[in-house]
Amino acid sequence: MTLPGRITIGRVGLIDGAGNGIPLNVPDSGSWRGDTLSIGGDIDPAAAGGKTQALVLRRQLQGLAAATGEVRPATFGDTPELDGYYRVGSIQITSPRGDPGFAHGSFGWSVELTPVDGWASALLQSRLQGGLRGKPDGTANAHSITTAHTLSWWSPGLVAPATFSMAGVSGASVQLSRPSVDGTVHVLYDTAEFYFDASPSWYTPPGDYYKASAGIAMDYGTGTYYGVVGDQIQNRPGHWALGNGLVTVLGSTSQAFAQFSILWFGGTAFESLKTVRVTLDGTNLAPWPAAAVRILCNTPERAAVRVYFATTGIDGRLTLDLSLRRGAKHVEGLLSSPTGRQWGVKLATNEAGTNHTSGIHASSADADGNKYILTSPQAVTTDANGGIYLSSASTRLAFMVGAELAGSGAGDNFTDLVFQYFAYQAERQRVVVP
Amino acid sequence: MGLGSFRLDLSAGTPDEVADLAERAFARVIVCPVRLEATAVGFTDLLGKAVWSGVFDGSSGARTRWEGFGLAGLLGDSDGKGNSWGSSFVVGARPLYDGSNTSWIRTNVLRVGNGGSNGITVGTIASNSSPTKAGKVKAAQSERDVLGEACRMFTTSKTNPYEWTISPGGALSVALRNTLFPTSTTPVAIASKRVSADDSSLVGIPVTDWGDSEDWKDWRSTTTVLSSDESASGSDTISSNPYVGIDGNALVMRAVSTSNSADTNTECDNVAAQQQGRHETVARHLAIRSSIADPHDACEVGDTIWVHDMDAGLTGSTGVGYGGEVVRPLAARVTGMTWPVRAGMGVYVRSWDGSAFELTDVSEYVVFSSGDVRFEVGAPRRLQGFVRSRVAA
Numbered sequence: 144m145t146l147p148g149r150i151t152i153g154r155v156g157l158i159d160g161a162g163n164g165i166p167l168n169v170p171d172s173g174s175w176r177g178d179t180l181s182i183g184g185d186i187d188p189a190a191a192g193g194k195t196q197a198l199v200l201r202r203q204l205q206g207l208a209a210a211t212g213e214v215r216p217a218t219f220g221d222t223p224e225l226d227g228y229y230r231v232g233s234i235q236i237t238s239p240r241g242d243p244g245f246a247h248g249s250f251g252w253s254v255e256l257t258p259v260d261g262w263a264s265a266l267l268q269s270r271l272q273g274g275l276r277g278k279p280d281g282t283a284n285a286h287s288i289t290t291a292h293t294l295s296w297w298s299p300g301l302v303a304p305a306t307f308s309m310a311g312v313s314g315a316s317v318q319l320s321r322p323s324v325d326g327t328v329h330v331l332y333d334t335a336e337f338y339f340d341a342s343p344s345w346y347t348p349p350g351d352y353y354k355a356s357a358g359i360a361m362d363y364g365t366g367t368y369y370g371v372v373g374d375q376i377q378n379r380p381g382h383w384a385l386g387n388g389l390v391t392v393l394g395s396t397s398q399a400f401a402q403f404s405i406l407w408f409g410g411t412a413f414e415s416l417k418t419v420r421v422t423l424d425g426t427n428l429a430p431w432p433a434a435a436v437r438i439l440c441n442t443p444e445r446a447a448v449r450v451y452f453a454t455t456g457i458d459g460r461l462t463l464d465l466s467l468r469r470g471a472k473h474v475e476g477l478l479s480s481p482t483g484r485q486w487g488v489k490l491a492t493n494e495a496g497t498n499h500t501s502g503i504h505a506s507s508a509d510a511d512g513n514k515y516i517l518t519s520p521q522a523v524t525t526d527a528n529g530g531i532y533l534s535s536a537s538t539r540l541a542f543m544v545g546a547e548l549a550g551s552g553a554g555d556n557f558t559d560l561v562f563q564y565f566a567y568q569a570e571r572q573r574v575v576v577p
Numbered sequence: 578m579g580l581g582s583f584r585l586d587l588s589a590g591t592p593d594e595v596a597d598l599a600e601r602a603f604a605r606v607i608v609c610p611v612r613l614e615a616t617a618v619g620f621t622d623l624l625g626k627a628v629w630s631g632v633f634d635g636s637s638g639a640r641t642r643w644e645g646f647g648l649a650g651l652l653g654d655s656d657g658k659g660n661s662w663g664s665s666f667v668v669g670a671r672p673l674y675d676g677s678n679t680s681w682i683r684t685n686v687l688r689v690g691n692g693g694s695n696g697i698t699v700g701t702i703a704s705n706s707s708p709t710k711a712g713k714v715k716a717a718q719s720e721r722d723v724l725g726e727a728c729r730m731f732t733t734s735k736t737n738p739y740e741w742t743i744s745p746g747g748a749l750s751v752a753l754r755n756t757l758f759p760t761s762t763t764p765v766a767i768a769s770k771r772v773s774a775d776d777s778s779l780v781g782i783p784v785t786d787w788g789d790s791e792d793w794k795d796w797r798s799t800t801t802v803l804s805s806d807e808s809a810s811g812s813d814t815i816s817s818n819p820y821v822g823i824d825g826n827a828l829v830m831r832a833v834s835t836s837n838s839a840d841t842n843t844e845c846d847n848v849a850a851q852q853q854g855r856h857e858t859v860a861r862h863l864a865i866r867s868s869i870a871d872p873h874d875a876c877e878v879g880d881t882i883w884v885h886d887m888d889a890g891l892t893g894s895t896g897v898g899y900g901g902e903v904v905r906p907l908a909a910r911v912t913g914m915t916w917p918v919r920a921g922m923g924v925y926v927r928s929w930d931g932s933a934f935e936l937t938d939v940s941e942y943v944v945f946s947s948g949d950v951r952f953e954v955g956a957p958r959r960l961q962g963f964v965r966s967r968v969a970a
Contacts, residue, residue, distance in 0.1 A: 270887045272905045274896045279778065281763075281897065439773065439901040447901040449773075462777070464901035477901060479777040538777070541898070567896055567903035571887045 145220040145350060150182075152254060153215035153231070154372045155203040157353055160325035160388065163360075163367055165196045165203075169221055179232060180225075183253030197248030199369045201236060204252050206373025208234040214259055214574040216349030226349050227262035228574050231255075259576045266575040267352075268311075268344040269444060271297055273336075273568035276520050279477065279539040284520035284565065286501040293566035294559055296332035298470020299345045300443070301325060301354040309345040313337035319554040321472065322410050323388030325354035330470045332554055332563060339566070344575065355388035356443030357469045374441055376448075380433035385446050385467045385474065392465055392474050394433060394450065401429040401452045401461065402491065405474060407513060407546045414511040418491035419544055421452075421463070421478060425487045425524060425532035431461065444469050444570045458482055472555065473516070473545030473564055479538065485524075486540040487532025488517065494529045501565075502531050504547065504557045512549030516557045517542065518564060578742055578879070579913070580655060581647025583608075583631045585924065586944040589641060595926075595939055599640040604633045604928035606645060607745065610871055612923035615938040623925065623936075627745035628873045633926070648743045651695035652686065653719025660692045661719040670711040673731045673739070674751060676704035681712075681727040682751060686720045694720055700748030712838040715805070724751075726838035730847070735854030737761075742879060758879050764908055766875035767883040768865055768952070773900040780875045781899075782882065785949060787889050788864030795860055796820075797832040800853040802845045805837055811845025813853040832856070863891075863909065863954040872916050872950045881910050884954060913953030917946035 149166045151157050156167025170184035191197035207215070210231050218226045232255030239251075259265055275290045277283050299309065301323075316331040331338070360368035362382040376383065381396030391413055393404040401421040406413040421429040434453035440446060447466035454461050459481035466475045478486050494515065496503040502518030503525040509515075515529060519542045523531040533540055543564040547557040583606060587596070598604060608629045615623065624630070633645040646654060653659040674682040682702060687694045710730050714723055728739035728751065740758075741751045755761045765780060772781035798820075801812040820828040834852070839845045863884065869875060876882050884891045885899075885906035893907040918924060922945070926937045 272887065272892055274894070274903075274905065276903065277896060279898050281895070440771075445902065449775075449901060462775070466901045475902075477898065481777065569887075569902055569904045 145218040145223070145226075147220045149220040150218065152217045152229075152256070153207050153210065154353060154358070154370050155200070155207050157370060159370070160323070160354065163369065165191055165200045165369060167200065169219075179255055179257045180229075181253065181255050183235075183251065185249065185251050187249040188247065191248065193365070194248040195363050195365050196369070197250075199363055201248070201250055201252075202377075203370065203372040204234060204236055204254075206371065206375060207231060207254070208236070209373045209375070214265075214576065216352040217256055218350045228259050228265040228349060229256035229262065230259055232257055259574060261576075264346060266344050266346055267299075267572060268342060268575045269297070269299075269570050269572040271338050271341045271343070271568060271570050273339040273566055276541075276565045276567040278521045279541050284501070285522035286520070288501065288520075288562075288565050290336060292562050293336065294332040294334060294554075294562045295336050295338035295566040295568065296330060296470070296563050297338045297341070297343065297568070297570070298328060298330040298355075298468075299343070300347060300356050300469055301328060301351050309343060311341060311343040313341075317554055321389055321470065321555070322408065323355045324408050324413070325388045328355045328389060328470050330554070332559075336566075338568065353443060355469065357385070357387045357446035357467050358443070359438060359441050359446045359448065360384040360386060371438070371441065374438045376436060376438045378435050378437075380436040380450060383436050383448055383450075385448060385465060387446070387467050387469050387471060389470070389472055390467060390474060392467060394436060394448075396432075398432045399430060400491075401431045401433070401463070403450070403463070403465065405544055407472065407548060409511055409513065409548060415509055415513040415515075415546060417515055417544075419488050420491050421461070422487035422489055422530065422532055424485045425489075425526055425530065429461065431455065439464060440466070442572065444572045454480075468568065468570070471563075472548070473543045473560055475564065476540075476542045476544065478540040478542070481538060483536040483538050485533040485536050487523070487526075487530055488540070488542055488544070489526055489530025489532075490515065490528070496525065496527055496529050498525050499557070499561070501561060502543075503527075503529065505529070508549060514547045514557065516545040516547060516560055518545075518561050519543070520565065578649055578740070579647075580650050581629075581631065583629070583643075583645055583647075585643040585918070586946075587641045587643065587939065587942045588944050589639075591641065591939075591942040595937060595942055596640045598926050598928050598937060598939075599633075599636040599643065601928035601930070602634060604926050606631050606633055606643070607925045607927065608918060609923035609925070610873065611921065612938075612940045615923075615925055615936050620927070620936060621746075624746040630745035630747070648697065648745070648747055649721060651697050651747075652724065652743075652749075653721035657717060657719040657722065659719045659721065660688050660694055662714055662716055665713065665715045668712045668714055670709040672705050672707055672709050673727060674702045674704055675706055676702075678706070681710075681730075682724070682749075685714060686724045686727065687749065688720065696747055697743060698748050700742075700744055700750035702749070702751045710844075711840070712844075713805070713840060715837050718837065722837070724749075726836075729851055730838060730844065732847070732851055735850055738851060740879070758881065760876065760880040760882070761910075764881045764883045766880070767885060767897070767899055767906060768867070768954070769885040769899075769906070771900060776899055779883070779897070779899055782865070782867050782869050782872075782875050782952070784865055784867055784886075786866040787886060787891070788866065789861070789889055789891070791859050791861040793859055795856045796858075797830045797853065797856050798828060799831040800849045800856070801831060801833045802839060802849040802852065803833070803835050804839050804841075804845060805835055807835075809840060809842045809845050811839070811842050811847070811849045813846065813850040815853065815857050861909070861955045863952070865952040865954055866949040867952060869950050870919070872914055872952070876911050876914075878911055878914050881908050882954070883907070884909050909954045911952055911954055915951040915953075917948050917950070918943060919947060920945040
């Protein structure tokens with residue numbers, strides 16, 4: 144529930160389950176013309192919590208401006224009867240001439256919102272298309288894993304009893320509940336490839352739309368990660384985060400290694416921080432720091448970034464795509480370079496592992512009771528200390544990093560997580576406007 | 578392959594020496610992606626770097642607007658004029674192409690030793706002495722018509738027919754589609770509204786508008802082909818007909834046409850099978866508007882590309898990695914491209930001054946255009962080279 148005195152428009156003003164976020168205060172002015180609500184207000188650093196925070200809020204509003212014409216949920220702390228799904232109209236952000244506000248974080252904003260038909264109870268629908276994951280070159284995976292092995296899966300996000308109301312899902316699906324920082328996440332998986340071609344629809348109240356959804360955040364120098372709205376991100380290649388409430392992936396500022404970190408939500412907090420490094424051949428680590436980052440996708444159903452590493456000499460640009468789906472306990476990665484090598488990924492801190500077809504997983508649980516999983520659709524050689532690398536040189540490495548958490552049953556154990564990874568899925572979610 | 582056309586605008590301040598070139602009809606216009614020094618680069622090398630070449634055949638606006646057709650028109654323009662035949666005759670059995678002996682392409686298309694083909698030369702065509710086929714050439718058919726018929730006669734697979742292209746250098750290449758266009762089996766470009774310009778695996782074509790339409794106007798359940806004197810006939814029927822009439826029984830849509838070259842029942846069957854194969858599924862047509870800077874980076878006409886848009890139903894069954902995820906796009910063929918000549922490109926005119934060729938770099942006088950590239954993607958609607966006969970009411 145949005146607190147009194149505050150509103151949210153899309154992700155602007157959203158406070159996440161961990162309490163992070165910059166509130167957007169109730170606007171100073173508002174009016175309706177026909178159905179369209181126009182609201183506006185002023186932001187100042189004092190109210191936002193600091194100059195950095197005010198500038199972040201401005202950046203979020205700019206990201207929302209790029210979504211003009213699209214539908215977003217809006218909630219109103221003082222007047223919750225207005226909560227619903229609105230089409231975003233024109234957005235303006237202003238700093239009057241002479242006012243140092245442009246650089247110092249004080250500015251005026253105004254937004255136009257038009258409620259869509261059935262705005263208070265709009266249906267959401269996802270179009271899903273998937274299949275058996277193959278190697279990056281399009282050929283079949285190297286482990287004889289077939290379609291029949293895969294567990295096609297999908298998550299509508301948070302489960303909210305009595306308001307969920309799904310349709311278009313398979314009655315034969317297995318339902319999983321995965322605890323996340325925002326509450327319990329609903330995941331459905333199917334052994335008959337149902338979600339490879341499906342269009343499920345469901346209802347989520349606007350206040351829950353972003354809970355346990357995929358998203359991107361950035362640390363602007365204060366040590367706190369703030370949500371990124373839209374597809375533009377500042378170039379802070381060591382300070383980005385991908386998260387879905389179950390898994391958080393963090394960029395690294397390391398100047399010595401090409402690496403990223405990953406944590407899992409264990410029920411009360413994020414734990415089992417593992418740093419994953421890129422290797423050139425299974426042993427030698429890629430010594431290149433991250434140089435740039437950009438967003439590939441920033442939607443509630445999937446968040447993905449592309450990180451570029453500062454490769455030296457004529458080595459050719461190394462890029463790392465990391466993609467996180469709503470409801471997933473694993474992050475999907477793709478390393479790409481024009482240079483053919485036996486590219487690999489390995490844990491920075493050794494942890495003994497046991498091989499499985501397609502990769503390696505922890506032999507025993509770590510201090511938090513969790514076991515890492517590293518898997519690839521390509522032929523890979525394993526490093527018993529927790530790594531995989533291509534058995535023969537190639538220009539790309541597809542991989543997944545996941546974890547079997549303490550107390551995991553069917554659907555959450557490493558075998559099932561691997562088969563969920565081998566079910567690739569493309570999803571496009573929208574608000575159904577009659 | 579269609580004719581192609583071009584329109585070039587020259588500025589009003591173009592000097593007379595250049596504007597006068599408009600009097601040299603059938604001069605060759607060459608477009609390169611960057612402006613090369615015509616005097617430094619030899620003409621052969623210039624042609625090697627060209628993305629397009631055409632033939633000038635008309636001007637307007639005080640000779641500032643030039644128009645013309647693509648090189649394929651030298652084998653027969655839009656009216657069929659070229660080194661065409663004035664009378665019909667029977668053609669004895671001969672292979673598709675034999676580099677030194679009588680063969681369809683050497684003798685009846687390129688007409689080597691018999692007037693030639695206005696300068697079109699042999700590109701990459703496999704030279705074989707067999708199989709051989711006999712046929713007919715009718716009066717008024719052009720070399721381009723005969724080329725089309727020869728490709729159809731020698732095609733044995735509905736899905737991998739013989740096709741032809743002419744390079745900007747004027748070389749004719751004939752081969753099976755999958756050989757002529759390797760992208761038929763492995764597309765290297767993807768058109769989508771979400772594009773990653775720097776994806777290592779595929780070239781992205783950013784789509785502004787799909788311009789999509791789909792119809793079954795040319796769909797048929799059976800194709801029947803008759804020889805021109807109706808003495809022979811052949812047909813081909815769809816193997817599994819999913820559509821029904823309003824009574825629930827299989828829909829019968831028979832298309833009947835005449836072939837100028839097929840003489841026997843077997844040949845008629847062959848031609849019918851090819852036509853049937855082209856019209857057995859929905860004809861989906863896209864007129865994509867794209868802001869891509871140079872379309873030739875992505876594809877050429879005849880190439881197959883991926884198109885992907887879940888909302889527009891442009892999806893298929895093969896998983897393809899792009900933009901950090903795996904999507905299921907649809908493979909579709911680029912059947913036409915209209916692209917602006919942008920600032921920075923090189924435009925050259927090679928004209929005959931009466932006794933020799935003269936190459937003129939006209940790039941600095943061209944009024945360059947900006948704007949979207951238009952890709953025509955999907956089944957072309959019109960059949961070329963066949964006379965349609967109407968079923969008598």
